[in-house]
Amino acid sequence: MASEKTDAIMIRIVEFSESSCIATMFTRDFGKIGAMVKGARRPKSPFESAIDLLTISRIVFIHKSSDSLDLLTEAKLQRRFRAATRSLPHLYAGYYIAELLDALTHTGDPHPDLYDLTQETVIQLDQLQDPLSLIARFELNLLRMIGQKPSFKHCTLCGGEIPQQPRIAFGQLSGGVLCRQCRVGQSRVISISWGVLEAMRLFSVCDTPLPSIDSVVLGELRGVLNNYMANLMGRRPRMQRLLSVLGRPTTVRDDALSLLRKADQTASPNPRKSTNERPDKDVLDESKIAK
Ligand SMILES: [Zn+2]
Numbered sequence: 001m002a003s004e005k006t007d008a009i010m011i012r013i014v015e016f017s018e019s020s021c022i023a024t025m026f027t028r029d030f031g032k033i034g035a036m037v038k039g040a041r042r043p044k045s046p047f048e049s050a051i052d053l054l055t056i057s058r059i060v061f062i063h064k065s066s067d068s069l070d071l072l073t074e075a076k077l078q079r080r081f082r083a084a085t086r087s088l089p090h091l092y093a094g095y096y097i098a099e100l101l102d103a104l105t106h107t108g109d110p111h112p113d114l115y116d117l118t119q120e121t122v123i124q125l126d127q128l129q130d131p132l133s134l135i136a137r138f139e140l141n142l143l144r145m146i147g148q149k150p151s152f153k154h155c156t157l158c159g160g161e162i163p164q165q166p167r168i169a170f171g172q173l174s175g176g177v178l179c180r181q182c183r184v185g186q187s188r189v190i191s192i193s194w195g196v197l198e199a200m201r202l203f204s205v206c207d208t209p210l211p212s213i214d215s216v217v218l219g220e221l222r223g224v225l226n227n228y229m230a231n232l233m234g235r236r237p238r239m240q241r242l243l244s245v246l247g248r249p250t251t252v253r254d255d256a257l258s259l260l261r262k263a264d265q266t267a268s269p270n271p272r273k274s275t276n277e278r279p280d281k282d283v284l285d286e287s288k289i290a291k
Contacts (some may be wrong), residue, residue, distance in 0.1 A: 001062050003073070006030055008059045009118055011098040013051060015041070023051060023072060024102055025059065028115040032105045035061050035070040047075045054081035054094050054122055083126045093131035096239035097121060097138055103233050104146055114145045117206050124210070132218050133210050135243070139225050140204040148232060151176025152201050158182050167191045170224065172231045188231065196221050
C-alpha cells in the first residue's frame with residue numbers, strides 16, 4: 001500500500017466514531033478520494049483544523065484497494081475557508097461548490113484543472129467577491145471539464161448556428177440551445193434571453209477576470225443553471241434552495257440577505273452553528289470536534 005502526497009480541498013466530512021471521521025476530499029493528483037481520519041475528533045488531534053469544510057491542505061494518505069477507504073495519515077493546513085465566519089452568501093456558495101464536486105466527480109478520476117479552479121474560487125469567495133458570479137463561472141467550467149458543457153452557439157440537435165434574437169429555446173435535456181425547427185416536440189425546453197446566453201459564454205472561460213454581469217441577468221442565469229444542474233444530477237442539489245434567494249433581483253436579494261444575517265446574529269455569534277438552514281446534514285458538526 002503506497003503512501004501518496006497531494007494537495008486537497010475538504011468537500012465532505014462525516015462522523016464515524018467518537019474519535020474518527022470519514023473525509024471526502026477533492027485532490028489535485030488523484031481526484032476525489034474518501035479517507036478514514038483516525039483520531040480527528042480527539043482533543044489535540046494531529047490534524048488540527050485541517051479537517052474542516054473547504055480547507056486547503058497538503059495531505060499524505062495510504063491508498064487502499066478500490067473497495068475500501070483510504071487512510072489519511074497527515075494533513076498540513078494551507079488555507080482555512082475564512083468566508084465561513086464572515087458572510088452567509090459566501091458560505092452557502094462554498095458549500096454548494098463542495099456539493100457539486102462531491103456529486104459530479106468520480107473517485108480516483110484526477111482533474112488538476114478543476115482542482116485549480118476550485119482552489120481559485122474558494123480563495124475568491126474568501127475575498128468576498130460576488131458569490132453568484134463565482135458559482136456561475138465555477139459551474140460552467142466544471143461542466144466543460146467533465147464533458148457536460150451546454151451548447152451556446154449551435155443547435156444541440158442539428159448543429160445549425162443560432163442567430164441573435166431576444167429569446168432562445170434552451171433544452172435542459174438536450175444540453176443547450178435549440179433552433180426553431182428542432183425545439184418542436186422536445187420536452188423540458190425553456191426560453192432564455194440573449195443576455196443570459198451571453199453571460200453563459202462569458203462565464204464559461206476561467207482564465208479571464210470575473211465578468212461583471214447585470215444583477216437581473218445573473219438572477220435569470222441562476223434559474224437556468226439551477227434546472228440544468230438538477231437535471232444533470234437527477235436531483236436538486238441541497239444548497240440550491242439557498243442560492244435561489246441570492247439570485248433574485250437586487251432589492252429582494254438584499255432584503256433576503258439582511259434577514260438571513262439578522263436571524264443569524266440573533267441566534268448565535270457564530271454563523272456556522274446558528275443557521276436553521278443547515279446546508280448539509282452530512283457535514284461534520286464542528287461543535288463536537290476538538291480543536
Ligand atoms: Zn436545430
